[in-house]
Amino acid sequence: MNLAALRSEFPLLGRDENGKRLCYVDSAATAQKPQAVLDAVRRYYVEDNANVYRGVYALAARATQDYEDARAQVAALVHAEPEEIIFTRGTTESLNLLARSYGELVLGPGTNVVTSPAEHHSNLLPWQQVALARGAELRFVELDEDGQVTPEAVGKVVDQGTRVVALAHVSNVLGTVTDIAAIAAVAHAAGAVLAVDGAQSVPHMAVDVKALDIDFLAFSGHKMCGPTGIGALYGRAELLRRMPPVYYGGEMIEEVTLTGATFKEAPWRFEGGTPNIAGAVGMGAAARFLQEVGLGEIHSREAELANMAAEGLRRIEGVTVYGPRGRRESGVVTFNIDGVHAHDVATALDADGVCVRAGHHCCQPLMRRLGAASTARASFYLYNDADDVQQLLDAVASAKEFFRRVAG
Ligand SMILES: Cc1ncc(COP(=O)(O)O)c(C=O)c1O
Structure with missing residues (x-):
């Protein structure tokens, strides 16, 4: 370099x-933002700006294509399929969406979520609040002397009631790097899913959701040289398929009557309303930029x-x-x-x-x-x-x- x-x-x-x-x-x-990202956002607004999915004219088709290309670029960064990437406003929204949708599906009395005392509030509060609302327990892994979350410590608190293990990949305070692959094995052996806060890992290291066996991964565009106000939630396809939407409104539906509705498939059913199209384009350009640098x-x-x-x-x-x-x-x-x-x-x-x-x-x-x-x-x-x-x-x-x- x-x-x-x-x-x-x-x-x-x-x-x-x-x-x-x-x-x-x-x-x-x-x-900070590289010229490639600034150019991509500008080019989108100057050449392709229109709303996505709605228009039948060529300009709208280009905007939709740009948005879906960006999803594919972000998916490629973490080795996911494009349909496994939900665009959000950032890590915080990704984790809130996950806790509300998946958390409400699987949590209740007798179940628990395992996390650590070193989490960013964005990976603590959504689980804390959904656990309170659903009568589930929130359990904490003991940190070692360096503030590290180890697979052994996770193994001590998970049990058959554990539905979610929610941990940061890299601590934003201590800089510790969690052994995600080993913890995925511990979580899966207990029948739980592993939700990873990747805000401080995805921008900085190669993260392969398939190789690490991650079920959910949240990350932000602005921390990886992309724009603010855009982020992503990766979810394993078979899990996303089971999850209910959280935001109801325009463009996430198949059919609406006055008394009911059916919804699009994932990831589109999680993206109600006009999305941050330019932000997604910028995040896609950032994903490509980081991969080019290595x-x-x-x-x-x-x-x-x-x-x-x-x-x-x-x-x-x-x-x-x-x-x-x-x-x-x-x-x-x-x-x-x-x-x-x-x-x-x-x-x-x-x-x-x-x-x-x-x-x-x-x-x-x-x-x-x-x-x-x-x-x-x-x-x-x-x-x-x-x-x-x-x-x-x-x-x-x-x-x-x-x-x-x-x-x-
Ligand atoms: C580990 C970690 N998780 C979550 C977040 C929240 O990210 P955002 O503010 O982009 O939603 C941050 C931001 O500093 C972070 O460092």
């Missing part, structure tokens, strides 16, 4: 921030940068680094300057052109376990380089000195 050429594909990265070289290390929050290379390089950053941060006295003590397998590094609120750290880094996320990262139960009200998080992606790591480390070191002087 020629990094300079790759970086030049992202127009925003060439800008300065606060008079400094922009060091964008907040891609776990949202990724997800294996993206994954190994961002993990290398994260390891460099974690080692460098650990060498700065008074900095605490969270997550795996050994080698990191993802691009996420969460840290604190001891005694300084993470929001103050992030504000100080901003003055040096460094963009990091600070706060509870939508993982309040995990933050309580870490004993930290908030943390700062640097997250690397395909366009980051060793200069970004150095700029981050220099900025953290000078922020630490600044706060020491202020406190002293």
Whole structure:
């Protein structure tokens, strides 16, 4: 990968921030967009814009084709069939749709959902609320010392009442990578399905739903270099076929009478109303872009940068680094300057052109376990380089000195 050429594909990265070289290390929050994605969205609006499925004229047929081509591109990214991809607004909506549709189908008294205390609220609250509504139990896997969810720990809590095991592939706080294939085997042996929050894995590593034996996979367009407001839920075809719709309205029906209705097949019966067509086109272009760059290379390089950053941060006295003590397998590094609120750290880094996320990262139960009200998080992606790591480390070191002087 020629990094300079790759970086030049992202127009925003060439800008300065606060008079400094922009060091964008907040891609776990949202990724920057390459020209190929910007061009695809623009081309759709300039050449093919019309509503999908409704029109009988050529322009509408092109819009429908663009939308379905995008579904096929997104499906190819995770090795699914196009009919197994439901377009949603993002991971959050995918998981809500899943919990409401599949959860309501299979959950009731005497059943349980297994998840972990390290989940993003988007993979906790939908299950928590559907379990409450259906009188089912929500069970939690014990994390190991690194905050890792292991197949052994999952095996200790699943039983014949387990209907769903819902886990993140990559933690957005700790950067731990879950052994999804092994956990799929544990879930399936108990007769449960495995629902994976892929928000932090699909953009960053090769994810093959068939090889990993995943039943459901949720991910967001904006975290994989695509537009905001678009995402996907993969569902195994035979499971989607059984699931009821959640959003009722236009274009998801076969026939409607005043007293009843029949619905289209999956995935279309889950996409009521005019979908985010331009967003889907952009997400399809992003899927193609990532595959062209190569997800294996993206994954190994961002993990290398994260390891460099974690080692460098650990060498700065008074900095605490969270997550795996050994080698990191993802691009996420969460840290604190001891005694300084993470929001103050992030504000100080901003003055040096460094963009990091600070706060509870939508993982309040995990933050309580870490004993930290908030943390700062640097997250690397395909366009980051060793200069970004150095700029981050220099900025953290000078922020630490600044706060020491202020406190002293
Ligand atoms: C692990 C994880 N799950 C879910 C989400 C929610 O994604 P979105 O806001 O795109 O719906 C995020 C976003 O940060 C995440 O990191």
